[in-house]
Amino acid sequence: MTKQNWPRVLVRLPVETKRFLESETQKNASSLNSEIVRCIRHRMDELNAPTHSSSLPPRLPR
Secondary structure, three states: OOHHHOOOOOOOOOHHHHHHHHHHHHHHOOOHHHHHHHHHHHHHHHHHOOOOHHHOOOOOOO
């Protein structure tokens, strides 16, 4: 799929979130879109990363 065929999404951001992303675009010499994708992929990696605690059974309530 080429970039032109990628789905488009309109996102509303809090002002401080947009400022953060704009600051990251300056640091990384990237676009706002690239930073948003980078943040989402980072979160996806975090959620999909194996952890030591995931192999433990859930804690029982006290």
